[in-house]
Amino acid sequence: MADEAPLYRSNPARSVAPDGQLLVQGKPVQWPQLIKSGQRIFIGSHAAVPHALIRNLLAHCKYLHDVEIVQVGAFGDNAWAETTYQNHFKVNSLFIGGEQVRRAVAEGRADYTPTFMSAVPSLFLDDILPLDAALIMVSPADQHGYHSLGVSVDVVSAALRAAKTVIAQVNPAMPVTFGQAFIHKGQIDAFYYANEPLLELPPPNFDPITERVGQYVALLVEDGATIQIGFGKVCEAALRYLSNHRDLGVHSELITDGIMDLMLKGVVNNRLKTFHQHKCVTSFAIGTQRLYDYVNHNPHIGFYPSEYVNSPANIARNDQMVSINSAIEVDLTGQVVSDSIGYQFYSGIGGQVDFSRGASMSTGGKPIIALPSTAKDGTISRIVPHITEGAGVVTSRAHVHYVVTEFGVASLRGKSIRERALELIRVAHPKFRAELLAEVRKHYYVPNYQKQTPVEVPELGDVGFKELNIGGEAFDLRPLNPSDERRLQEFFYSHTKETLQMRYNSVPTQMSREKSCTLVSVDQSKDLALCIVRQKGSAAQIQAVGRYYLSHDGSNCEVAFVTRETHQGKGMAKLLLDEMIRIAKLRGVQKMLAYVRAENQKMLAVFERAGFRRLPADEPGEVYLALELGNTLSEKQ
Structure with missing residues (x-):
């Protein structure tokens, strides 16, 4: 996940009920009875952040000090990361998903802990990051007393199992999803009833460069493949160009409107999957209200925990598994930077390595990194001779089989350092190729007689x-x-x-x-x-x-x-x-x-x-x- 920060919007067509009360066994309680200073709490992730519940906590947090908030990507207003609350809360983000958290990390007011998404649950369950409380969002209980975790099962499932206290915002707007998405009301310690619309992520607008990258990615996906997508415009563009494919399957930590559209067209039918045949497997959904309505009570989509969906061994059980992720930069040996811009931490490791590894282990699998060849209006190359000082490698040289830009597909699997450099220079922007070749000669043993010539026809x-x-x-x-x-x-x-x-x-x-x-x-x-x-x-x-x-x-x-x-x-x-x-x-x-x-x-x-x-x-x-x-x-x- 390395595209620009998303723009979120709420749904004005749905009313928002006034904040209610915290209830334990049907009786009102106050926050000091649930959370104390110095504790560590988890807040629900992605589009399932319990914002009404958290607003109520922020309004009553004067008594709290040094509470650590552990989170992954939390969509919407991350007000708890602002300086206003720095004496009360400190964020420890396992994936940086918002500008407020990004700024807090850059200023030293918040921490970033790099980890694979598949490994986050074990941090909670093995008491490496023991949780005192988990603040989550669920649907209203069914007639059997079960609430659904809705659009974010991911690491929420592990957090509620590990936390000493589970506090749930019960939201009628939360879809009911299937898979391993249910929690019984007896597992919840405190309830907060508030109706608020889920934050929406509008479909992106594609520029010609992004579209071209998407076209090249789609060419690598064969009929009958199972796909995973990361977050951002490039990955969504690839989905657009899969419309003429047949019999695709989905095993992806994330599903979006683009996945939904392919399911509605019959392009994704999951009938040839070799793991969870006939079912779209995911752990969270991000998109428009149309997507949230689509997953609601949809038996063809299974939401499972991150430790299951992101397990490389499970991913590899899908033949022809294709992982499609983006990056900030790729160096000429194939190292992928996707969580930082120099010393500035931008996002996180997320599921990129999980799925790159799983796809590389799959029979006929293809791990793909896709990105535009330049940044900052074409002034800098994203194919670089060496990673930027301060930046870190998320995905190693050995994990990536293909790197795609608007200039084509670089095939890296089984290539020497010299061959990788030549492949990647070929898909770099033409105005940077000579410079890249000159740089790579200094370090990667590309011989002096190697020329840089126009390669496009x-x-x-x-x-x-x-x-x-x-x-x-x-x-x-x-x-x-x-x-x-x-x-x-x-x-x-x-x-x-x-x-x-x-x-x-x-x-x-x-x-x-x-x-x-x-x-x-x-x-x-x-x-x-x-x-x-x-x-x-x-x-x-x-x-x-x-x-x-x-x-x-x-x-x-x-x-x-x-x-x-x-x-x-x-x-x-x-x-x-x-x-x-x-x-x-x-x-x-x-x-x-x-x-x-x-x-x-x-x-x-x-x-x-x-x-x-x-x-x-x-x-x-x-x-x-x-x-x-x-x-x-x-x-x-």
Whole structure:
């Protein structure tokens, strides 16, 4: 969770009853009978903060001193963290969720305790943070005497089990949710009846950059996957672009309006889940009144405690588990900062590590970190050579498989430090790439011959690649880029002598790292180097490469391509050639040239079917071909 602070709103359509009385066994009591100076109390979390109950406490807190308030994200007015109450209360936040708490932490008036969300319950139950009281919000009791914890079961469930005294605001506006969301009235020591609307979080407005990040994230999610989302605009944007997916499941600490919309469209139906099949599993909900109405008495959504939902072992029981979280910055080794901006603590660890770890353990799982490439109106890069002084790593290098920005997807799993740096520079903002490469050379052993060149081919469309289906197999057609250095070496060494002879007119025996680096470090704004790749998760293998070299005056280009032997004759060369012809035309190139060995009849056929004409050749045994780009078969078709 690393996006900007949210804007909350109350629902003016619902009336707010005046504050009532604290009741124990139906009789009025005063706060000194329940809470004493020096104690530690927990307050309910997220959209289930018992604000009316807390307002009543604040109005009668003059007798209290040095009470520690333990909380996670508490939506709305966190007045207890203001200087007015600093002699009465001190906040210990396990996740910083509001500006008032953030300011108090920065000024030293409040504490921040970093912890995984899955580990928060054990802090209470193991008496590491023993609780004297828990202030929570519940729905009215049903005919069996059970109240529901509603939209926040999360760590509230553990707090009420650990606390010596449970004080509950009974709120008719609280939805009744299922799962492990119930508490019997006999477990509650004091009651406070107050009707107040839950705070709402309006759906975010998406800018083009956020939308593009969301598009790239959605491309990584396969039909039938189970998803988790973190908090913020980037994660919500990803949900928007999942609308055309099928049979998705949800196992997520948080659900929002975006999840609800996918359920209503039938995109999320949970039918292929391998853990809690047919049920959306969550621990808390944040959104609009529409969402709160949707979860009310909804048997298809189960609310469970954080130690259950956020357990990496439970998360991993979902095949194809995809975790989608955001960050403040990512360094070139893949370290993720998401709870602090330099020395300023901003949010918390939350569930990011829990779900990144769980997704990485899942069969076919994908842990994703998604963020815009820049901050502060594009003036600073969020892909950085080293983490900012004072900042802390939340998610380690080994936890993240993918980092996504508006410039594409960096695949980190199984990559060396050098390869990670090149992948991440590729998805950084272009104006920072040269600087990042210069910095990484100082520390991460990227060689001096490694160049920084434009890697985008805008003619391939918004996402920068094309999905292909060849013989029932899925492939991607995309540009070669600097991080393909090792893949191109492997591609070269897969060739037979015959293929090398046909392509290079000789039989080279070595493709050095330096040579491979030169071949993948292509200025794609001038020359063109495309490849067809079989991509399965983080595993990628080049199947075919096509490239053209532009002449000095830009009027013509020389084209060549080579295909892995196992895929020769399947049309890959034709697909590459057609794409290169299309791009060359768009760029105003007038003529394409090719030199092919006379005995390479299959290659000659590919060129001639595309409209190339044979011309006299200077070298015996070689065929010279040319294509006038203003008059091709492709254009006529």
